[in-house]
Amino acid sequence: MSRNLVIYFSRRGQNYFGGKILSIDKGNSERIAEYIRDAVDADVFEIRTIKTYPEDYHACIEEAKAELRNNTRPRLEEYLEGLRKYDNIFVVGPCWWGTYPMAMFTQLEDLDFTGKRVMPVMTHEGSGLGTAVRDLKKTCRGAKVVKGLAIQGSRTAESEQTVAEWARKNIR
Numbered sequence: 251m252s253r254n255l256v257i258y259f260s261r262r263g264q265n266y267f268g269g270k271i272l273s274i275d276k277g278n279s280e281r282i283a284e285y286i287r288d289a290v291d292a293d294v295f296e297i298r299t300i301k302t303y304p305e306d307y308h309a310c311i312e313e314a315k316a317e318l319r320n321n322t323r324p325r326l327e328e329y330l331e332g333l334r335k336y337d338n339i340f341v342v343g344p345c346w347w348g349t350y351p352m353a354m355f356t357q358l359e360d361l362d363f364t365g366k367r368v369m370p371v372m373t374h375e376g377s378g379l380g381t382a383v384r385d386l387k388k389t390c391r392g393a394k395v396v397k398g399l400a401i402q403g404s405r406t407a408e409s410e411q412t413v414a415e416w417a418r419k420n421i422r
C-alpha cells in the first residue's frame with residue numbers, strides 16, 4: 251500500500267506563459283502531481299471547488315485577489331477523510347498572489363498532520379515558492395515541512411526528471 255499522498259489544486263484554461271496568454275487543457279500543477287505519483291507510487295487527491303474559476307486569466311486573477319484579501323475558504327466538491335494511511339504528503343499547487351489558492355487551505359485546515367512529513371511544491375511564473383513553506387508550517391500543525399520545490403509553470407513539460415528525483419529523495 252502506498253504511504254505517499256499528493257494533494258493538488260490546478261486550473262485549466264488561460265494562463266500566463268513567459269509573456270503570453272495561452273489556453274491549456276491540463277493545468278501545470280496537475281502534470282507535476284502526475285510526475286510525483288509516477289515517481290513514488292503516490293495516491294492522488296484533487297482539490298475541486300464547488301464554484302468554477304473563470305477561464306479568462308484576468309478575471310481569475312481578480313477573483314483570486316479578492317479571495318486572498320478576504321481570507322476566503324471556498325467550499326469543496328469532496329474532502330479527504332484523513333491522513334491515517336500516509337506518512338508523506340506532497341502539497342502541489344499554483345502560486346496565486348504569492349501563496350496557494352485559498353481552496354487548498356480549506357482542505358488542509360481540516361486535517362490532522364501530527365507526525366506527517368509535508369512536501370511543498372509550487373508552480374509559478376516568477377514568484378518561486380512565495381510564502382508556501384511558511385503558510386504550510388502554520389497550517390499543517392504537527393508536521394515536518396521540508397524545504398519545498400518551485401517549478402516554473404511554463405517549464406512543466408521538461409521538469410519531470412527534476413520533480414521525480416526530488417520526490418524520491420524527500421520521502422521517508
Ligand SMILES: Cc1cc2nc3c(=O)[nH]c(=O)nc-3n(C[C@H](O)[C@H](O)[C@H](O)COP(=O)(O)O)c2cc1C
Pocket residue numbers: 259260261262265266276277278279280307310311312314315343344345346347348349373374375376377378402403404
Ligand atoms: C489567479 C492567478 C494568480 C497568479 N499569481 C501568481 C503570482 O503571484 N506569482 C507567480 O509567479 N505566478 C502567478 N500566477 C501564475 C501561476 O502560478 C502559474 O501559471 C501556475 O503554473 C499555474 O498552475 P496551474 O496550471 O496548475 O493552475 C498566477 C496565476 C493565476 C491564474
